[in-house]
Amino acid sequence: MRTQVAIIGGGPAGLLLGQLLRVNDIDSIIIERHAREHVLSRIRAGILETGLVNMMKSVGAGNRMEREKLVHTGVNISHGNTMFRVDFKSLINGHVTVYGQTELTRDLYEARDSAGCATYHECEDATPCDIETDRPYVAFRHKGAERKVYCDFIAGCDGFYGPSRQAIPVESRIEYSKTYPFGWLGILSETPPVAEDLIYASSKRGFALCSMRNRHLSRYYIQCPLADSPDKWGDDMFWDELKRRLPDFAADKIATGKSIEKSMAPLRSFVCEPMNWGRLYLCGDAAHIVPPTGAKGLNTAAGDVHYLFNALCWHYHDNDNESLLAYSKKALARVWKTQRFSWWMTNLLHRLDGQPEFERMMQKAELSLLSENRAAQEVMATNYTGMPY
Numbered sequence: 001m002r003t004q005v006a007i008i009g010g011g012p013a014g015l016l017l018g019q020l021l022r023v024n025d026i027d028s029i030i031i032e033r034h035a036r037e038h039v040l041s042r043i044r045a046g047i048l049e050t051g052l053v054n055m056m057k058s059v060g061a062g063n064r065m066e067r068e069k070l071v072h073t074g075v076n077i078s079h080g081n082t083m084f085r086v087d088f089k090s091l092i093n094g095h096v097t098v099y100g101q102t103e104l105t106r107d108l109y110e111a112r113d114s115a116g117c118a119t120y121h122e123c124e125d126a127t128p129c130d131i132e133t134d135r136p137y138v139a140f141r142h143k144g145a146e147r148k149v150y151c152d153f154i155a156g157c158d159g160f161y162g163p164s165r166q167a168i169p170v171e172s173r174i175e176y177s178k179t180y181p182f183g184w185l186g187i188l189s190e191t192p193p194v195a196e197d198l199i200y201a202s203s204k205r206g207f208a209l210c211s212m213r214n215r216h217l218s219r220y221y222i223q224c225p226l227a228d229s230p231d232k233w234g235d236d237m238f239w240d241e242l243k244r245r246l247p248d249f250a251a252d253k254i255a256t257g258k259s260i261e262k263s264m265a266p267l268r269s270f271v272c273e274p275m276n277w278g279r280l281y282l283c284g285d286a287a288h289i290v291p292p293t294g295a296k297g298l299n300t301a302a303g304d305v306h307y308l309f310n311a312l313c314w315h316y317h318d319n320d321n322e323s324l325l326a327y328s329k330k331a332l333a334r335v336w337k338t339q340r341f342s343w344w345m346t347n348l349l350h351r352l353d354g355q356p357e358f359e360r361m362m363q364k365a366e367l368s369l370l371s372e373n374r375a376a377q378e379v380m381a382t383n384y385t386g387m388p389y
């Protein structure tokens with residue numbers, strides 16, 4: 001088989017790249033490890049920056065999103081029994097879009113099907129090969145048969161555990177990483193959200209987040225020990241703990257119900273440099289991970305896709321390779337800013353066992369500054385709604 005761009009990974013980064021290329025007459029083949037139903041069963045991000053929303057529209061996959069999305073013009077931050085709002089609209093005329101990653105991924109698969117582009121699911125042992133030559137290929141096994149996709153370029157969109165990053169020689173890559181000593185236990189419940197906007201809650205008992213997918217579907221998270229298994233947390237226990245971390249007026253309003261999904265996510269900050277080697281280009285979680293506190297993972301993946309897609313267009317349509325050469329540097333400049341923001345929000349809002357009293361006072365001072373200082377709020381609003389590409 002032969003294509004122009006072989007994409008390893010049919011998650012949001014790979015699918016979005018594939019559609020952008022398609023609309024610009026560049027062929028791609030997607031090689032995905034799991035069945036489509038599996039990819040669509042993962043509950044992940046919910047907050048989209050405008051840059052990503054615009055890309056969805058530009059590939060004709062934004063119609064359902066336009067109908068079903070919620071627009072949020074601010075977020076609430078609570079501390080103990082007090083709460084303040086960072087109002088993106090009055091600060092920077094900004095907003096974010098609430099629309100689930102699962103739905104976005106489904107819309108991209110439908111767009112890809114309609115365009116008749118090739119996607120191979122349930123592929124085993126996908127491996128980027130000969131990436132330092134001008135005849136790279138991806139080898140994989142599909143339904144028992146060994147296959148090779150020859151291509152001009154390989155896009156490694158295969159998430160944190162995928163093989164693409166490992167194809168960059170170990171002596172030529174630097175991996176910066178930080179793991180946090182706690183996780184997020186998340187539940188999805190068919191109940192109306194507690195507030196119009198999200199609530200990020202800092203409390204003595206640890207962090208909590210009240211989010212949503214739509215007006216009838218809520219997504220809640222609580223910080224908890226990494227070793228906890230979701231099975232240990234019955235629904236009643238979860239609701240009880242969540243309420244204890246929220247201001248009283250919010251806790252009193254929570255509509256509880258049966259959880260329809262419950263999962264534990266570890267928190268990690270991670271960046272691989274460079275994001276390109278030979279004809280291999282990494283995008284999204286394959287190259288970097290953020291803790292979910294700033295809602296930046298999917299959005300940062302979309303930033304990479306934007307840079308790579310434009311660079312490929314210039315290569316194919318204008319015979320200009322400058323942007324491909326600059327891809328890693330350009331993408332990393334934005335990646336590090338979203339890393340900083342996610343790390344800052346995580347440190348601001350979580351409790352650590354044995355945390356020195358001084359650091360807790362710093363969190364308190366930072367929250368106080370953020371609640372009353374317009375410049376501090378503008379910085380947060382600019383980062384949360386999304387840095388320009």
Ligand code: RFL
Pocket residue numbers: 008009010011012013014031032033034039043044045046047048101123125126157158159160161162163184186265266283284285286292294295296297298299300301
């Ligand atoms: P994905 O989504 O992991 O997709 C990678 C795809 O590659 C496939 N794959 C392979 N395919 C072929 N061969 C192999 N050997 C392969 N190995 C893996 C996988 O099956 C998969 O289909 O990476 P991508 O596309 O880079 O997208 C990244 C986002 O999924 C991720 O950053 C976000 O979900 C992070 N995130 C959030 N991001 C936001 O922007 N806003 C949010 O509100 C937000 N909330 C979250 C989040 C992540 C969370 N968890 C679970 C860590 C909330 C949570 C709880």
Ligand code: PHB
Pocket residue numbers: 044045046047198209211212219292293294295296
């Ligand atoms: C979510 O709705 O899943 C969500 C929202 C905001 C975050 C993280 C996750 O910061």
